[in-house]
Amino acid sequence: MSELADAIADLKEDEVKKIVQDKIASGTNPMSIVDECRRGMEIVGQRYKNKEYFLGELIMSGEIFKEAMAAIEPNLKAGQCGKPLAKMVLGTARGDIHNIGKDIAATLLKAAGFEIFDVGVDAAPEVFVNKLKETGAPILGISGLLTPSFESMKQTVQALEAAGLRDKVKVIIGGGIVTEVVRKYVGADAFTDDAPEGVELCKKLAGEVR
Amino acid sequence: MIKETMTPTRRTWAAIKLEPCDRIPVAPLMDVMFPSRHRGMTVAEGISHPRRGFQAIVDTFNDVGGWDAMILPGYSLPIPPSIAAVMQVVIGDTRYPGKEPGFSLDSSPQFIEKELLTIEDYDEIIKLGWTGFAEKHLGRFFPLDPEILLAWTKRQMDRYRTEGEVWKARNIPSLCGSIVMSPLMFLSTRRSLVSFTQDLYRFPDKVQAVMDAMIDDLIVFAIEAARTTGIPGVELILERGGCFYYPLRIFERFEFRYMKKMIDAFAGEGLITVMHFDQDWTLNLPYLLDLPKKMCVCELDSTTDIFKAKEILKNHMCIMGDVPASLSSIGTPQEMQAYCEKLIDHIGKGKTGFILSTGCTIPFDAKFENFQVMINSVKNHLPQG
Structure with a gap:
């Protein structure tokens, strides 16, 4: 699992911000950053299912995800967002x-x-x-x-x-x-x-x- | 019909004290909304005309053949005469039926959750205590003369006492002379759930310091209200601190330690605590064994596993609940009968330690025939097995 996905899954708000900024600055494909964030959220979902996490952690991870997306989205080119699931x-x-x-x-x-x-x-x-x-x-x-x-x-x-x-x-x-x-x-x-x-x-x- | 050998008061208190009852008592959590509709008024009318709303509760009681206890006697608020006490209850923004265009006259009042308290307010509460904060910042929340607020408080308290007397005259006990939220519940609803959750994870020590600065005042307000109303119990409003919301480490640090301090203090004054648990608290139930025995009622809303609650708490405290709101409003009388009999058999086993009740307040759109079935169920069915 990636460092970014782990940081989101562990609710490390400041670490997520820093990793996202570094990746953007180093020219990483923004869609791959989004994918890593999503993988982190999947781990959160799994931990919730296993009763390691509760609604509070869902709220925190959701807010961290939103902040990460707010930093990534301006770097996505038109049409680069990928097809939504639905x-x-x-x-x-x-x-x-x-x-x-x-x-x-x-x-x-x-x-x-x-x-x-x-x-x-x-x-x-x-x-x-x-x-x-x-x-x-x-x-x-x-x-x-x-x-x-x-x-x-x-x-x-x-x-x-x-x-x-x-x-x-x-x-x-x-x-x-x-x-x-x-x-x-x-x-x-x-x-x-x-x-x-x-x-x-x-x-x-x-x-x-x- | 079961032959009754106890008065409603004796029956209800026997259940709370885990002593045998002649039958299971029933005590719906009642406000003016369902009774107003039942008696031909709108919800808005019942709320806007407190005397008519209260009379609708009494009429509904008569129409259904009576129940055993009122958890709260009516729809007024028992608030001691202090600015800090009133601030703790009333800061907030609520949408009332009939007060806004487009909001049906038959709607529940709905609390609009937003950030009423700020991070800076935390520092002020820590520095000044809740009373100091409330007195300093009253004008920010209520641009009113404090005397007007205090006069309103007095009217509410007077009405609460009068309503309690009406039930007492009928030998129907009111259980709670006081209503209070835990510090977590108060802060979560006044900071808003998302912001408060971020606070818990970002600056837990500060949140704890705020709770430490508030807790003694909350205890004093609750005890003073119960003394003034003369009703020996406190309704402790709990929702946001249970396992639906947070892991046990947060519950232990930010909810249970304050709950216990409050309930111990109330018990020290001879007051029972009705713990009003909204949402799922199943994982938190074992902690309740650390609360004073036979001095608490565990009031559940159908999301906590009531059967697990019985298994854990049966020798320690009375359980109250938990007819689901959806069953009252869209279920059939047959479904209601089956659900109530299941509760009576399993939670009321041994004919004690259980009070049949609605899961949270009876919804205003409940069907009267369903409510009648619920009330009748205890009068016709003894615990089996």
């Missing part, structure tokens, strides 16, 4: 303004190679539908922390059906209180209450829509 529209359901879970999921999904179109919080069904039409994203993630968000999620899935998009878009719902019962009620394809598990499920959904 496009995905993400937002918090109407009536719910909680953004923390959604934002953590967005960071981890980006680190895993997804292109995320974040429609924010309190998003109405038509906002999700319009963004899906605009981007052609085949995955929709809806977050919610309150029980009324179940109804909004359901209405969003119904709006997808009405727009003729349901068979083209996989829907995953996430949040602290979602369960299999909620997934069935909403009509979603998958659910999660765990951000790294959500990333894995999204990878699986991306494989299904390819």
Whole structure:
């Protein structure tokens, strides 16, 4: 494993900054730096799965990854970013303004190679539908922390059906209180209450829509 | 219907003290939202008209045939008359139904998490203590005359006491005369989760110093509120310090040491602590054996493994919970019945040490028929096996 990937996995914030700057200064291909950062995030995900890491470490690694990307991105030439794993529209359901879970999921999904179109919080069904039409994203993630968000999620899935998009878009719902019962009620394809598990499920959904 | 031989008060306290009960007690965590909707008001009306909101709770109690205890008597806040105490409770930005265009009249109030406290504030709290900090910086959070805030505090406290008396007259005990957050919970919600997490990893010693500077004040506020309300318990709000969020080394250093200091102090005053655990605390459960025996209630929201909690804590403290919010709002009465009976059988085994409750507050969009099934379940079903 590379020094940079290890530094990210070990949450060594200052070390990551220095390695990234040195690599940029020495003319290393920026995409290879991004790949190393992503490998570091994969190790973080593995440690989370093994219960060595918890949400706090996911948050820290996500912030470190974001800082690294902010330094790398200006050095990427147009078209050098590589093809995303998949496009995905993400937002918090109407009536719910909680953004923390959604934002953590967005960071981890980006680190895993997804292109995320974040429609924010309190998003109405038509906002999700319009963004899906605009981007052609085949995955929709809806977050919610309150029980009324179940109804909004359901209405969003119904709006997808009405727009003729349901068979083209996989829907995953996430949040602290979602369960299999909620997934069935909403009509979603998958659910999660765990951000790294959500990333894995999204990878699986991306494989299904390819 | 099970033949009852105990009053609700005796039954509830027997469960807390791990003594035999005639049946399992039930005590939903209740605010005005679900009752307001049930009684034909909007959530916004119930919140904006405290007396009508409280009356809706009483009416709901009657409609459902009664329950055994109130965890908190109503929807008001027991805050001692000091600026530092009120600052600890109310700094924040909450979105209320009916107060903003586009926000449905039937919505839960939602706390908008943002960085209200800064890194520089940490240094000020360490230097001045929480009381000194609060008094110096009140104007930054509330551009109001302190007397206005204190008058509001007094009204809240008076209402809290009155609400407690209403239940007492019905022989329904209120368990908590005081509400307080752990220092970690307070700082995490006022710094915001991401920034606070960065603080924990970047400058842990400073965070600890802030907690050291706050803890005694938090204990004093909680004890004073419980004394004033005359209700011998404290609701300790815990979410962000458990194993869903952080590894045990962080829990031990930044959460448990302060929790224990608070709960020991409350027990020293004869007050029980209802530990309101949101999110998953399963890995943290063994630590609770170090807290005073029979002086705590472990209140779970359905994300912690309640069966594991029973296995670990059965001879040490009462467990309360944990009907999932989703079951209340979109489950069927049959599913609710099955879930409650499973809890009664397993967590209520031995007919003690368990109080059936909602996992966190009952959601405002819960179905009344589901709630009725939950309340009835303890009246018709004794622990089997």
